[in-house]
Amino acid sequence: MQLLDNTTTQTLLDGQLDLWHTTFAFMKSMALKSAVDLGIADAIQHNGGAATLPEILSKVKLHPSKIPNLRRLMRVLTTTNVFSIQHPPTTEEGEPVYKLTPASQLLVSSQIPFATMLLNPMIVSPFFELGTWFQRELPDPCIFKQAHGMAVWELTRKDAAFDTLINKGLASDSQFILDVAIKLNAEVFQSISSLIDVGGGSGAAAQTISKAFPHVKCSVLDLEHIVAKAPAGTDVQYITGDMFESIPPANVVLLKFCMTGITRTV
Numbered sequence: 001m002q003l004l005d006n007t008t009t010q011t012l013l014d015g016q017l018d019l020w021h022t023t024f025a026f027m028k029s030m031a032l033k034s035a036v037d038l039g040i041a042d043a044i045q046h047n048g049g050a051a052t053l054p055e056i057l058s059k060v061k062l063h064p065s066k067i068p069n070l071r072r073l074m075r076v077l078t079t080t081n082v083f084s085i086q087h088p089p090t091t092e093e094g095e096p097v098y099k100l101t102p103a104s105q106l107l108v109s110s111q112i113p114f115a116t117m118l119l120n121p122m123i124v125s126p127f128f129e130l131g132t133w134f135q136r137e138l139p140d141p142c143i144f145k146q147a148h149g150m151a152v153w154e155l156t157r158k159d160a161a162f163d164t165l166i167n168k169g170l171a172s173d174s175q176f177i178l179d180v181a182i183k184l185n186a187e188v189f190q191s192i193s194s195l196i197d198v199g200g201g202s203g204a205a206a207q208t209i210s211k212a213f214p215h216v217k218c219s220v221l222d223l224e225h226i227v228a229k230a231p232a233g234t235d236v237q238y239i240t241g242d243m244f245e246s247i248p249p250a251n252v253v254l255l256k257f258c259m260t261g262i263t264r265t266v
């Protein structure tokens with residue numbers, strides 16, 4: 001084989017390994033999706049934060065024919081640090097114990113809707129056509145629109161289930177990251193009196209700030225159909241508008257995740 005004449009066999013084997021690692025990288029995210037779908041993090045948590053395979057099986061619903069495959073799934077999830085594994089000493093018989101890691105602690109508490117959103121087929125499938133996207137000139141550069149015929153925010157307007165998926169996912173991430181920001185940088189919020197979250201969605205971030213710092217007048221600027229569904233009874237003011245036309249004045253302008261899927265027309 002010409003290839004083998006010109007390059008060392010070991011170099012090519014290393015190259016094949018790199019290719020396989022990248023080719024099968026999707027198995028990591030699909031294993032994570034399975035863990036979320038099956039509630040494995042919750043099962044371990046309910047067992048005190050550590051569980052053997054039979055203990056996980058007592059809490060997770062699997063078809064009996066698939067039980068032998070759970071160990072393989074857990075192997076992927078431990079090599080990717082979603083869970084950790086502690087083997088029994090070689091001198092003793094017994095089952096390995098799976099434990100929560102910082103990553104899976106987040107799956108128990110807050111990040112499930114975010115992972116569920118990002119691993120949804122509607123969000124993942126457009127990337128199968130990334131090569132085509134590079135070859136075409138499109139009036140709208142949004143890859144989601146190339147695949148589904150409309151931008152993310154147009155689809156949220158038309159499809160209630162998709163809207164819930166996106167809003168819950170974004171809100172869970174906002175809630176988590178704002179809790180962290182408030183804990184680490186409280187003085188930043190103490191020194192301001194107003195804040196506007198541009199493209200703030202259902203207002204999870206603004207509400208978290210408003211509750212922690214009642215002296216900060218918090219507002220959300222978003223598109224009409226998002227503001228129409230804004231939760232009532234909060235101190236946050238929801239404003240309908242297009243960020244490309246104007247942004248109401250405030251001490252702080254928050255732009256979180258706003259580079260993704262922004263639409264110019266309201």
Ligand SMILES: C[S@@+](CC[C@H](N)C(=O)[O-])C[C@H]1O[C@@H](n2cnc3c(N)ncnc32)[C@H](O)[C@@H]1O
Pocket residue numbers: 153170171174198199200201202221222223226241242243244255256257258260261262263264265
């Ligand atoms: C990726 S989401 C971010 C939501 C929120 N900031 C968060 O981090 O959870 C983008 C938001 O921008 C809004 N949006 C899109 N185009 C907009 C525009 N032209 N003017 C104002 N808001 C817009 C969408 O409706 C959506 O709520």
